[in-house]
Each structure stands twice: as C-alpha cells, then as structure tokens.
C-alpha cells in the first residue's frame with residue numbers, strides 16, 4: 451500500500467479473498483478468544499495505569515490483535531518470538547498467563563520477569579518469548595541469533611526434531627533503522643528460519659510512515675535482499691494466518707526467511723502518556739471501522755460457525771481471566787530489597 455500525504459489508503463486483501471473453508475471452526479474460535487484476550491487485557495492495562503498501578507511507559511496493542519493471533523497461534527511452543535515495547539499481546543498469544551503478565555506490569559515478584567522488567571521488557575524463557583525491548587530494532591538481531599541457533603543445533607549438532615522457527619515483530623518506523631537491513635542480509639545469506647513481521651500501523655509516534663521512508667511499501671524492500679516479501683490486511687486474522695502459514699512452512703523446511711508487512715492501525719495513542727492529537731479523526735474512524743475483533747465476530751456469526759450465546763460465554767471466560775489476573779497482581783508481594791542484585795547474572 452503506497453500512502454501519500456493526506457490520503458487514507460486501507461488494505462485491500464481481506465477474508466473474502468481467502469479460502470477459509472478449510473479452517474477448522476475450533477481454530478477460528480480459538481483465534482477469536484486469543485484476540486479478545488489481547489483486547490480486554492490492554493483495556494484493563496489502561497484502567498490500571500490511570501489508577502496508578504503501573505509505572506513508566508505503557509504501549510498498548512489495541513487494533514493490531516489480528517497480527518499477533520494470526521501469526522503466533524500457528525507456532526509450536528518451542529518456536530521463538532521476539533517483540534518490541536508493544537509486547538503484552540504477543541506474550542499472551544505465545545502462552546504467557548495473563549496473571550504473570552499483569553503482575554509484571556505491577557512490578558511484583560510473581561511477574562514473568564520477576565517484576566524487574568515492566569511493560570517494555572516482558573520475557574519468558576519457558577515460552578521462548580525473547581522480549582520486550584525498549585529500543586526500536588533491538589529485537590531484530592536477537593531474533594536472527596535465535597534463528598541461527600536453531601539452524602546450528604539442527605544441522606551442525608544434528609539434533610533430532612523439527613527445525614525451530616523464530617518470528618520477529620516490529621513497527622514500520624523501525625524499518626528505517628540499520629539493524630533491519632543488516633539482518634535481512636544475514637538471514638538470507640545463512641538461509642535462517644526467521645520471519646520478519648512488520649506491523650505497519652502507519653505511524654511512528656507522531657511521524658506518518660509515508661513521510662519517513664523512501665519506499666512506503668516495506669514488503670518490496672525484502673526483494674532487494676532476496677527473500678519473499680508479502681503485504682497483508684493486518685486487520686483480518688484469517689488473511690494474516692494464511693500468509694503466515696506459508697512463511698512458517700518455508701522456514702520450517704529450511705528454505706529461509708520471509709517478510710510479512712501487515713497493514714494495521716493502533717486504536718490508542720503511541721503510549722498511554724500520548725494525548726494522540728496528531729492523527730485525524732477521519733483517519734482513525736476509517737480504521738476503527740475495520741476493527742479486527744468485530745470483523746471476525748461478524749464472520750463467525752454470518753457463517754454459522756458458532757452461536758451468539760457461545761461467543762458471549764467466550765467473552766465472559768476471557769473477562770474472568772483478566773479480572774483474576776488483576777486480583778493476582780494486587781495480592782502478589784513486591785520484590786524484596788534483599789534481592790536487588792538477583793537475576794543480574796546467569797547463576798540466578
């Protein structure tokens with residue numbers, strides 16, 4: 451999608467263009483539940499932030515849920531995910547329990563990073579969730595390293611089992627950074643099992659994407675390095691899943707990296723400290739009309755995949771999990787001052 455000044459261009463590829471007939475109803479419902487989990491979790495974070503329960507910057511993912519669920523729900527537990535500071539929902543999709551995530555955001559000892567990381571540094575070794583990085587682009591070389599490790603253990607150390615796949619998420623603004631280009635080069639050179647997922651939400655804080663980059667179609671930049679690049683409607687979970695499936699198979703079979711540019715939009719400001727005054731109401735409304743959660747719900751009802759009653763049950767199950775996560779975080783202890791220096795080195 452080429453975006454020019456003062457023009458709102460929306461994604462064209464959508465559920466209607468994709469053959470979804472072969473996707474199991476249970477999978478579609480699990481995608482719906484995962485997206486709802488992300489949406490409700492982030493809404494609760496906003497409430498807790500404004501009540502003073504969280505500190506520092508908190509970047510929410512509302513509007514982008516189809517990208518996380520569409521890609522991560524196809525991965526094996528042993529595959530790796532690398533995120534950015536907008537990391538809560540990627541961690542949830544990878545299987546981190548909401549209570550350990552909420553607790554982390556509250557700075558509690560029971561948090562998945564022992565309360566030492568906070569919102570921008572979500573990490574879970576158990577889930578091969580590699581972070582959470584405050585600096586943009588930092589996760590890209592980490593993901594390439596993880597993919598190199600998967601290839602090395604499989605092909606040099608001859609370890610049995612499937613080749614591990616690493617997925618690296620980052621934003622459109624980040625693709626103007628050097629690490630992006632260096633890592634595309636290395637990943638093709640070494641044929642690494644890595645997938646770069648650019649979440650093009652059209653803005654880098656207050657900088658519109660088309661004003662910051664020489665070629666707004668990021669997916670085309672992949673071709674220069676010799677890896678496939680594909681653009682997809684990032685507001686459509688089934689469309690995302692369809693392109694992610696091809697990229698994951700390619701990586702798993704040892705055929706090398708891919709780049710997916712998911713066209714999406716964040717429904718809130720850059721962070722909860724951002725008054726969000728730079729984006730026009732007209733632009734926001736145009737994207738909100740494509741809400742990925744509502745879109746999938748409509749698809750489920752229109753195609754008789756599930757009843758409204760069952761969807762309501764899913765919604766209340768998700769809400770209960772989120773409420774439980776707040777109770778857990780509130781009742782968890784603060785880290786002890788005696789442990790100030792713990793977890794700095796590997797022996798901890």
Ligand SMILES: Cc1ncc(C[n+]2csc(CCOP(=O)(O)OP(=O)(O)O)c2C)c(N)n1
Pocket residue numbers: 536584585586620621622623624625651653654655720
């Ligand atoms: C190396 C570095 N430079 C600058 C910043 C300040 N910064 C924080 S977020 C951001 C914009 C990133 O936009 P994008 O990659 O599109 O991700 P989004 O926030 O839209 O998800 C910038 C420049 C930073 N965090 N790290």
